Amino acid sequence: MENLMNLADLFTPRARELVPPLWGPSAASEGTPTISLAYGLADPLVLPREELVETTAQILATDVDAVLNYAPVAAELVTLVAERLRREGVAAHEQQVIITYGSSQILGLLPQILVNPGDTILVEAPTFMGAVGLFVRAGAQLVGVPVDANGLDVDALETVLRDLRARGVRPKFIYTIPNFQNPTGTTLSLARRQRIVALAAEYGVIVVEDDAYSDLRFHGEPLPPMAALDQEGWVLRVGTFSKILAPGLRVGWAHGPKALIDRLRMVKVEGSSSPFISHLVARFSAEGRLDTHITSLRRHYAAKCATMITALHRELPELPFVPPDGGFFIWLRLPEGVSGRELEPVALQQGVEVLHGNRCYADGSGAEYVRLAFSYVPETQIAGAIQRLGNSIRAVMR
Ligand SMILES: Cc1ncc(COP(=O)(O)O)c(C=O)c1O
Known part of the structure; x- marks a missing residue:
């Protein structure tokens, strides 16, 4: 009888297979607040x-x-x-x-x-x-x-x-x-x-x-x-x-x-x-108000992107990426032998959240990459975030 009353039995096979969506920056960890580079959220400073x-x-x-x-x-x-x-x-x-x-x-x-x-x-x-x-x-x-x-x-x-x-x-x-x-x-x-x-x-x-x-x-x-x-x-x-x-x-x-x-x-x-x-x-x-707003967004995000690129060149000069001409993201190739999946929790411990590359491939490949969003993080925290990322990568390599 108990089995018949199980609510989950009412779900369709498709519903049973569903997984919760990935969503937003993690709650701050204990100690040092986490800086999130994981998600393409808008910068609250430019929300009108x-x-x-x-x-x-x-x-x-x-x-x-x-x-x-x-x-x-x-x-x-x-x-x-x-x-x-x-x-x-x-x-x-x-x-x-x-x-x-x-x-x-x-x-x-x-x-x-x-x-x-x-x-x-x-x-x-x-x-x-x-x-x-x-x-x-x-x-x-x-x-x-x-x-x-x-x-x-x-x-x-x-x-x-x-x-x-x-x-x-x-x-x-x-x-x-x-x-x-x-x-x-x-x-x-x-x-x-x-x-x-x-x-x-x-x-x-x-x-x-x-x-x-x-x-x-x-x-x-x-x-x-x-x-x-x-x-x-x-x-x-x-x-x-x-x-x-x-x-x-x-x-x-x-x-x-x-x-x-x-x-x-x-x-x-x-x-x-x-x-x-x-x-x-x-x-x-x-x-024309939307156009004016977009012009200021471009300037704002361009500055943050440039700050992240400078920080990456300083902190991780050997790691390749294509500097974007716009948007929210930098796709960073990790050193030989470091996987994004392994790096993600280590980085979180160091206080920076990144998205490992596997999440962006339908077939689960992409272990050698992480995605870094410069859109959400306050510009003043970008250099610190990349420094934490550098420390995390070196920790995984050891
Ligand atoms: C390529 C791409 N398409 C669509 C979306 C979703 O946008 P929307 O907020 O309009 O659902 C995103 C958001 O990250 C995106 O990166």
């Missing part, structure tokens, strides 16, 4: 708290039904997203934009319309661990395609596509992060963008272009998104306000082929994503 308070008062003083009742997302937000896309050269249409609870929601919904258990998705190796979790959860087979200093290796991509075709497998999509990739910080070259778009058309595969970081460019000129190069309608461009405004607002979007966007709307069962927050973001962003 006062402006959002003012903007909240403004929107609440307008149309209460539109803002606080059951209502669609603000049309102004859809227009804002479409206009920003047109500025990047994408032939964007408002009807082809969907607003969601963060771009993560898109990555969670996509498998619902594209993936049966056993279907293939191509991902960069390494890639954004949150996406890996969502795709694996849907039962997808992930095939990793390597990333080098210029982003996704397109020769390797072509080989994988050819081999899969020879086995009668048509992958559902290629998931790529073209700018300041999470976790490697690398940027996909223009020639590679063109080649990926051509391969997508040749093989009939969707490209999911997750460009969470493109606005946070510190150096160099922006490159056209693949959505702007695509003539055949294979690219779904995914973006977020998390990195340029505030992650806590949970506002993301996608633009792409109408048939795909329409299906995404149909599986987004809760309907519109917070009318209130969508009005808030639209009003905050109006009259």
Whole structure:
């Protein structure tokens, strides 16, 4: 009888396999407070708290039904997203934009319309661990395609596509992060963008272009998104306000082929994503305020990145990494024989939290790397954090 009353028996087999999400900086350890370099959180110093308070008062003083009742997302937000896309050269249409609870929601919904258990998705190796979790959860087979200093290796991509075709497998999509990739910080070259778009058309595969970081460019000129190069309608461009405004607002979007966007709307069962927050973001962003804010973010994060690079060159001069042109991350190669998995707890003891590289690979490889986020740590603590990391690496080597 007791067995029959066990609550866990009610879970579906899929629910039983779930693991808790990785989430946020660890609680401070006893003694020295931990400095976290593990997660791509926004710097609290640049979250525009006062402006959002003012903007909240403004929107609440307008149309209460539109803002606080059951209502669609603000049309102004859809227009804002479409206009920003047109500025990047994408032939964007408002009807082809969907607003969601963060771009993560898109990555969670996509498998619902594209993936049966056993279907293939191509991902960069390494890639954004949150996406890996969502795709694996849907039962997808992930095939990793390597990333080098210029982003996704397109020769390797072509080989994988050819081999899969020879086995009668048509992958559902290629998931790529073209700018300041999470976790490697690398940027996909223009020639590679063109080649990926051509391969997508040749093989009939969707490209999911997750460009969470493109606005946070510190150096160099922006490159056209693949959505702007695509003539055949294979690219779904995914973006977020998390990195340029505030992650806590949970506002993301996608633009792409109408048939795909329409299906995404149909599986987004809760309907519109917070009318209130969508009005808030639209009003905050109006009259060039978002652009001004992004300009100051770029300066802020560029300085922190430079500070981390200087500290790494001083503390660990022999360890290679590609200096990122933007974004939140540095991907550090560890000395021969030191694994990130082994390093992580030692570093935590020394008071610095890092993310070991295995977490960013679908197949658990990447032991020789750690990801360092410079976004969240106060700039004054970066040098100290890297010093602790250096001590930890030397301790593991002994
Ligand atoms: C590449 C990439 N895509 C998506 C996300 C998730 O963003 P959002 O807050 O919009 O869900 C992140 C966040 O770290 C990311 O790095």
